[in-house]
Amino acid sequence: MTVVQIDNYGPWTVTPEPKREADLQVLQAELYADIERLFASKGALAFFCRFDNMFVISNGLTEKDHQEIQQSIRYRYPITISMGIGSGSTAYEAQKIATEALQKFGSSKSSARKEVLAIGNELVNGANSLVQIAHIDINGTTIYTDTKPIYDSYIIVNKVHQILMQELLKRGALVFYAGGDNFISPSNGVSESDFKKIFDSVESTTNVKLKVGIGQGKLAEEAAHLAAKSLDLIRSGKIKNQIHCWVSKSG
Ligand SMILES: Nc1nc2c(ncn2[C@@H]2O[C@H](COP(=O)(O)OP(=O)(O)OP(=O)(O)O)[C@@H](O)[C@H]2O)c(=O)[nH]1
Ligand SMILES: [Mg+2]
Structure with missing residues (x-):
């Protein structure tokens, strides 16, 4: 970093x-x-x-x-x-x-x-480089965006960010707001089952459901791109899980 x-x-x-x-x-x-x-x-x-x-x-x-x-x-x-x-x-x-x-x-x-x-x-x-990036996305934000005052939907996004920051920090990961309902987490060492536990905790306190595409590569660019592609597989319904990880072949 x-x-x-x-x-x-x-x-x-x-x-x-x-x-x-x-x-x-x-x-x-x-x-x-x-x-x-x-x-x-x-x-x-x-x-x-x-x-x-x-x-x-x-x-x-x-x-x-x-x-x-x-x-x-x-x-x-x-x-x-x-x-x-x-x-x-x-x-x-x-x-x-x-x-x-x-x-x-x-x-x-x-x-x-x-x-x-x-x-x-x-x-x-x-050879010793490994970047894991998680691209986290809120399910169904458009429902809030289209029915609530925009500021209210912004508060929900911020609450989710706050909980993600606290929970990911326990596992040594950072998480940044990336606009819309998206968060990007440099998250080396955080497993798919860790994400599942964190998402359960977010859902129980805010009622918000999350999904995450995870990418791994040697450089951030590659990891971020694979994370976005993973998320796209979930969004398009090609993967039923709410969590998907894509590891670079070159990595
Ligand atoms: N930074 C960033 N913003 C995005 C991305 N995809 C969507 N957004 C923004 O996030 C907002 C919500 O988009 P979606 O997540 O597709 O909407 P949604 O209703 O939550 O749909 P689902 O997540 O599929 O349930 C929109 O305002 C988009 O502009 C992305 O890959 N990166
Ligand atoms: Mg969304």
Whole structure:
């Protein structure tokens, strides 16, 4: 995992006076789109998370790949970004190592820390790389969307996200909102039966049913694509189960 953090962003937003919120929102949305585009072109997958702090599943990328992305942002934005890189057997462990490596270089609010690339442990490449991505989807969202105020359906989606975050964290996995009724989980080590237990817990507290397509590959791009294809098999009724896993042949 790579953590991406805007350098000294808080002070910048209020210097010399508070910047207009709409301009900050545009900067954040454009920065995320750029980060996703730059990383995805190298087979990785980024998540907007907090916007000032983002995550990337970056298996297969080199130090130089990361530096090129930092440079591209520096040339085109009024801010710079620092990054931390970490690897582990779970996504939570990897992001923790990445974060700690970055934090050693100083505060997110320090003007002295600029465009750091902090490497926590080894970068994951080649044979030892495995990415598992779960693409989770709510069943029958359209019923809420078409009958309830949109804000109410948004609250349901957020409640589901909250429970998924808590339950997946117990198993070392992360989960990010991906728009609509979709969540994407970097979930190495989480089994199909774990997902079944988690979904039962979501259903018992919210009455919402879930399905998940799981993909495994060497790079995030491949794993995410297989996860989407798995989900499509469930949606189209070709697979009766609510959980399906697709493992890359090359992996
Ligand atoms: N990010 C993302 N959004 C999607 C994807 N598929 C659908 N959506 C969005 O999610 C919302 C709900 O779509 P669906 O999940 O197909 O609708 P549903 O009524 O829940 O249907 P079922 O899940 O088949 O029960 C729509 O607004 C879509 O725009 C996807 O693969 N990725
Ligand atoms: Mg759905």
